[in-house]
Amino acid sequence: MAATTQDRNTPMKDGELIVVPVAAGVKIPAGSLVAANATGFATPGATATTLAYLGMADTNVDNTAGADGAVGVPVRRGKAFKWANDTGDPVTQASLGRPCFIVDNQTVAKTNGTNTRSQAGIVVGLEADGVWVI
Template sequence: MALTSDRNTPYRDGELISVPVAAGVKIYAGSLVVATATGYAAPGSTATTLTYLGRAEEQVDNSAGADGARTVLVRRRKAFLFANSATDAVDQACVGKPCYIVDDQTVAKTHGTNTRSACGIVLGVGAEGVWVE
C-alpha cells in the first residue's frame, strides 16, 4: 500500500557491512570479497557467478562451518589497491572501465573468455597494482 503520511524510513551507512560467509571457506583480511550465487561471502576467484562486494576487514575461517555459520565485515564504496594480472594486465586504457576477478587479490583486464566475474571500475593503474572502486 502506498504511503498516506510521512514515514521515518530506517537506513544504514552501507560502507561497512556484515555478510554471512559461505561454507568451507577462509577469507583473509584485506582480500577481495565476493557474494556467491547463493549470496554468501567468499574470497574472490575465477568464476562467472560472483558479485563483487569489497574488501574484507578481518580474517574469518569458516572452513569447518555451514553457510552463514560465521560473518565477515566487508568495506565497500572505496577504491582498493589489488594486484594486476601478469597474463591479462589492466592498463591505462582501462581507467573508467570494469576489470575482472582472478582471485582474492588479483584483477584482470578481460573476462577471460567468459570465465571471470566483473569486479569494479578501474580508477588507476601503476607499478603497485590496480585501484578498483
C-alpha cells in the same frame, strides 16, 4: 503496499562496512577481495562466472569447518581498493572508468577471460604496483 503520500521516517544504516554470512568451507584473509557466491554467501575472490564483487575483508574469518552462514565477515565497501594487476591479462590505462574482472582474492584482470571471470568493479586508477578499483 501502496505508494506513500506522506513524509516517511525511512530506516537507514551505513553501507560502508557490512557483515556478510560466509560460505561453508572457506577462509577469507583480512585485506583480501571478497565476493558473494551464487547463493549470496561471502567467498574469496576467484576465477568464476557466478560471483558478485563486494569489497575488501576487514578481518580474517575462518569458516573451513562451518556451514553456510555459521560466521560473518565484515566487508568494507564504497572505497577504492588497490588490487594486484594480472600479468597475463593486465589492466591498462585504457581501462580507466571501465570494468575489470576477478582473478583471485587479490588480483584483477582487464577482461572476463573469455567469459570465465566475474566483474570486480570499475577501474579508477592504475599504478605500477596495482589497480585501484571501486
